[in-house]
Amino acid sequence: MKRAKMVRTGVIALAMVCAGAFASAQSAKLKNAVQNDFVTIPAGKLDSYMIMKTEVPQWMYKEVMGTNPSKFKDNNNPVENMRIDEAIVFCNKLSMMMNLTPVYTIKGSTNPARWGAVPTREDADWKAVKVDYSANGFRLPTNLEWTYAAKEGARPSTYKYSGSNDADRVAWYVGNSKVGRDYVPHNVGKKTPNALGLYDMSGNVAEFALLPDYSHSLGEPYTYLGGAYNEYEDGVGGGRLESGGFVSYVGRGGSGAGTGIRLVRTVTDSGDDEDFDEDDGSAYDFVFELGDSMKLSGTWTSSNPAVIVISKKGKATAVGEGTATLTSSAGKVVKIKVED
Numbered sequence: 001m002k003r004a005k006m007v008r009t010g011v012i013a014l015a016m017v018c019a020g021a022f023a024s025a026q027s028a029k030l031k032n033a034v035q036n037d038f039v040t041i042p043a044g045k046l047d048s049y050m051i052m053k054t055e056v057p058q059w060m061y062k063e064v065m066g067t068n069p070s071k072f073k074d075n076n077n078p079v080e081n082m083r084i085d086e087a088i089v090f091c092n093k094l095s096m097m098m099n100l101t102p103v104y105t106i107k108g109s110t111n112p113a114r115w116g117a118v119p120t121r122e123d124a125d126w127k128a129v130k131v132d133y134s135a136n137g138f139r140l141p142t143n144l145e146w147t148y149a150a151k152e153g154a155r156p157s158t159y160k161y162s163g164s165n166d167a168d169r170v171a172w173y174v175g176n177s178k179v180g181r182d183y184v185p186h187n188v189g190k191k192t193p194n195a196l197g198l199y200d201m202s203g204n205v206a207e208f209a210l211l212p213d214y215s216h217s218l219g220e221p222y223t224y225l226g227g228a229y230n231e232y233e234d235g236v237g238g239g240r241l242e243s244g245g246f247v248s249y250v251g252r253g254g255s256g257a258g259t260g261i262r263l264v265r266t267v268t269d270s271g272d273d274e275d276f277d278e279d280d281g282s283a284y285d286f287v288f289e290l291g292d293s294m295k296l297s298g299t300w301t302s303s304n305p306a307v308i309v310i311s312k313k314g315k316a317t318a319v320g321e322g323t324a325t326l327t328s329s330a331g332k333v334v335k336i337k338v339e340d
Contacts, residue, residue, distance in 0.1 A: 030063055034098055034138075036295050039197050040267065041145075044154045048267035051141060051149050053297075054078075054188035054199045055207060055260045056090075064094045071257035076187040078205045078260040084222055085118045085126055087140060087208055087261045094263075095137030103139040103266075105130040131210075133266055141264040143209040146225050150201040150241045152194050161237040162201035162226070163194030170194065171203030173236045177229040185229045185257075195330075197297040203227050203236040205260035228258030286336045288318040299329040307338050 038050040055078035062068045062075075069082045089112045092102040102110035106129045109115065119126050131139070141149075150162045157163075163170045170191050177183045189199040206224040227236030234240075286294075294316050302308045302316070304324035310316045316326060318338040326334040 027063060030060065030097075033060060034094070038263075038265065039149075039297060041149060041153065041196070043267075046145060046148055049141075049145055050265040050267060051145065051198065052263040053193070053197055055205060055262050057188050061090060064097065065090055072184050074187065077185050078188050078200070080185065080205045080260045081257045082259070082261070083118060084140075084208055088129060089115070089118060090261070091138045091140065091263070095135075098137075100137040100265075101132075101135040102137045103132050103135045105132065134268065136266060136268040138263045138265055140222075140261060141207075141209050143211060143223055143225065145264060146207065146209040146262070147242055149196060149198055150194070150226065152196055157195065159194075159237075160233075161203075162198070162241055163192060167202070167233045167236060170201075171227070171236045172200070172229045173203045173227065174230060174232050177203075183230040185260075201226055202241065203231070204229055206240075206258050207260055207262045224259050230258055286334065288336060288338045290318055290321070290338065290340055292338075293317040296326070296328075300326050302326055308336055 037053050039053055040048065040050050042048055057076050058068050058070050058073065058079045059075040061079040065086075068079065069086065070077065070079050071081045088104045088106075092104050092110055092112050095102040096111070104110065106112075106115045107125050115126070133139075151157055152159075152163070159165050161167050161170050167173055168176055170193075172186045172191065174183055177186060185204050188204070191199060191203075193199045194201055203226065206226050206228045208222060209225050210222050225240060225242075227240040231240075296310065296314045296316055298314075300310055300314065300316065302310050302324050303326075304322060305319075307318065307320045307322040308316050308324035308326065309319050310326070316336075318336075321338050321340055323335070323337050326336065
């Protein structure tokens with residue numbers, strides 16, 4: 001997409017699709033995931049960012065890293081039981097595979113091959129990792145980004161859990177995660193998503209998040225949010241959906257097999273992904289050029305199919321000049337102008 005001007009009209013669950021941005025993906029499955037499995041959170045209280053709909057599954061981690069640290073192995077389960085350093089390596093490797101700019105720098109390089117082995121104890125070089133929040137590659141969310149998404153955006157929900165007051169509806173926790181004699185994590189994306197289309201923000205595995213770091217260093221503590229499959233109701237809702245609960249830098253996360261990751265990308269104007277300009281007072285949420293497209297989350301209709309056509313799989317494509325209004329089954333409205 002060459003340009004898309006966004007007006008700050010609230011949170012719209014859209015996964016942006018840009019042809020050619022991920023040409024170096026190692027598999028069609030991975031390419032599809034990084035193109036379609038993200039929701040865009042428009043600028044408002046926070047800067048625009050994209051967040052993955054699900055926790056990172058084990059198959060994705062294995063394809064990038066070649067290993068799987070998880071205690072409960074299942075390709076479609078969330079990856080867990082990793083150190084924060086391993087999560088950072090994963091983010092940069094995936095960014096490089098997708099021809100995106102890596103976010104993290106260690107020892108003066110963004111290439112994890114030059115970092116050496118992941119340390120098993122606190123290491124000065126790794127602790128001084130630099131974070132470039134302007135880069136368009138994959139990264140871990142800040143605690144504010146995670147909480148904003150869990151609370152469903154610009155108008156925070158009052159639900160106890162992310163998306164519902166019913167834990168069984170949206171979360172894997174001790175009340176429903178037991179298989180045989182053990183409490184275990186489950187396949188990602190099997191519960192009901194919250195209003196933004198995000199799954200498992202409550203329960204399944206807790207998720208790493210970082211303190212917003214104005215020194216651009218991960219030397220500060222990190223946290224894990226959302227609660228896990230082996231926690232009670234209070235552990236997957238309430239305070240676990242708020243930023244806080246910081247733990248020490250070293251280790252595999254405070255809850256071991258109960259900690260995983262969810263990816264985030266900064267929305268940039270780099271030209272190889274979505275371009276969002278500052279609010280210019282336009283009457284349109286997006287300005288597209290012919291051929292631009294985006295993946296819609298949920299069921300939508302177009303007021304003008306001669307301008308924007310929506311496929312059965314939910315892909316909206318600009319096919320003619322003019323304007324169109326997209327309306328979701330949930331009542332959300334997006335106004336688009338298409339220019340040649």
